[in-house]
Amino acid sequence: MGTGTIVTIVIVAVILGLIMYVIGIYNTLVTLKNRYKNAFAQIEVQLKRRYDLIPNLMETAKAYMKHERETLEAVINARNAAANALGKAAANPGDPEAMGALAGSEQALAGAMSRFNMVMEAYPDLKANQNMMQFSEELTSTENKIAFARQAFNDAVMQYNTYRQSFPQVVFAPMFGHPTDASLLEFEDSAQMQEAPKVSF
Numbered sequence: 001m002g003t004g005t006i007v008t009i010v011i012v013a014v015i016l017g018l019i020m021y022v023i024g025i026y027n028t029l030v031t032l033k034n035r036y037k038n039a040f041a042q043i044e045v046q047l048k049r050r051y052d053l054i055p056n057l058m059e060t061a062k063a064y065m066k067h068e069r070e071t072l073e074a075v076i077n078a079r080n081a082a083a084n085a086l087g088k089a090a091a092n093p094g095d096p097e098a099m100g101a102l103a104g105s106e107q108a109l110a111g112a113m114s115r116f117n118m119v120m121e122a123y124p125d126l127k128a129n130q131n132m133m134q135f136s137e138e139l140t141s142t143e144n145k146i147a148f149a150r151q152a153f154n155d156a157v158m159q160y161n162t163y164r165q166s167f168p169q170v171v172f173a174p175m176f177g178h179p180t181d182a183s184l185l186e187f188e189d190s191a192q193m194q195e196a197p198k199v200s201f
Contacts, residue, residue, distance in 0.1 A: 025169050026176050032163055033094075036156035036182055040093035042149040043185065047086050047106075050142045054079045054113075057135045061116075064126035071112075071119050078112035081105045094157060094182030103187050150185055157182045 058072050065072060085105040089098040126132055161181040164173045173179070 022172060025172050028163060029160075029169065029173060029176055029178050032156070032160040033178065033182070036153060036160050037093050039149070039153035039156040040090065040185075043146065043153055044086060044090050046142055046146045046149050047082070050139065050146065051079055051083045051086075053135055053139050053142065057132070057139070060129060060131045060135065061120065061123075061126060064123050064129070065119070068119050071116055075109075075112045075116050078105070078109040082109045089185075093153075094160075096180075096183040099183040099185050103185060107187055154184045154186075157184050 054075060058076055061068075062072060082102070082105040085098075085102040089095070089102040092098050120126060163169055164178055164181060
């Protein structure tokens with residue numbers, strides 16, 4: 001075997017090695033992106049469950065809180081806005097604008113629910129209602145699941161972003177359809193949101 005043949009074999013081997021390495025970068029980017037999209041799907045399931053519970057909660061409260069229509073409507077409006085923001089975020093998990101809108105709408109919903117809880121303190125019969133107690137337990141359980149799902153999503157996003165920002169991935173990522181980092185799902189008052197809202201009926 002001549003020197004030219006050996007050089008050709010070495011060059012071909014190096015080129016094949018580089019191609020395999022680049023394919024590995026592509027596959028890892030896809031895997032990590034799919035992982036955080038799947039993690040967001042878990043958030044979506046829990047948020048939808050909460051959005052389904054809220055109208056039932058308001059319907060039960062309506063019979064007792066006839067003079068608090070404005071409070072009940074504020075909760076329903078905030079819930080509808082949050083559900084709309086969730087739909088947009090689910091279409092593109094990790095998008096900074098969609099994540100920001102969802103976080104903002106969730107903040108508004110948490111505020112409306114807090115006002116509802118404060119007003120409800122004046123209605124002991126409502127607090128003792130069996131349906132309200134059941135909805136309370138389900139809502140608290142769902143809030144805990146949302147917190148865990150959000151943590152899993154943010155962990156997956158961090159892993160994707162760290163890999164994407166590393167060299168040489170940062171060079172290839174835009175060419176492979178990964179032009180920007182994914183956005184975390186954060187709330188303005190993270191200390192407050194880390195604990196599930198206290199819903200006591």
